[in-house]
Amino acid sequence: NFVLTQPRSVSESPGKTVTISCSRSSGSIDSNFVHWYQQRPGSAPVSVIFDDNQRPSGVPDRFSGSIDSSSNSASLTISGLMTEDEAYYYCQSYSVAIRSVVFGGGTKLTVL
């Protein structure tokens, strides 16, 4: 099985760009899709990126996802930061070996 590691927290100013990483401990990051969810306090998670880099309808194009095979990690990039982007962000992928979904530990984004 593998672990997805995210930074516990990141912070950036409004209008700036932030990137949240999601590192896969074993196996290739590009062997299974990576998905990203935003969760505001007291609310359910919301999909912001699916299938590595696809944006659900209604999600602003300020949100983008990418995969980097050289670092074996995925990234969520949010540009033009807004205070409403302040939330927890979780990455998720799938382990074929154990036929289970794997979540990262989550990253708290603070927009200050």
Add this chain to the structure above:
Amino acid sequence: QITLKESGPTLVKPTQTLTLTCTFSGFSLSTSGVGVAWVRQPPGKALEWLGIIYWDDNNRYSLSLKSRVTLTKDTSKNQAVLTLANLDPMDTATYFCAHAKILSEGGMDVWGPGTTVTV
């Protein structure tokens, strides 16, 4: 438009069995490729995947909970059901169900609001 909503008891005793129902609309669990996943979140902690039931009953379960979790569906009622046996206070969490597609390898595109369960 896809919507889901979880329902069930809010307070259960240790050793009891928890049964939660996910009632959904906008899709059918008899459609090829479609699934309903269950995820929980203990207070102040990260998301934890519990399992997924697919249209063909080819279920997947979290290894850590496999012995205690059962997922079933009632396609005529548009419902998916989570059963968690032998409850422990560590099972206190908010439980979510979510729509998923097998082609997205467990990716969950629409989530219910969640229901909080205290053991």
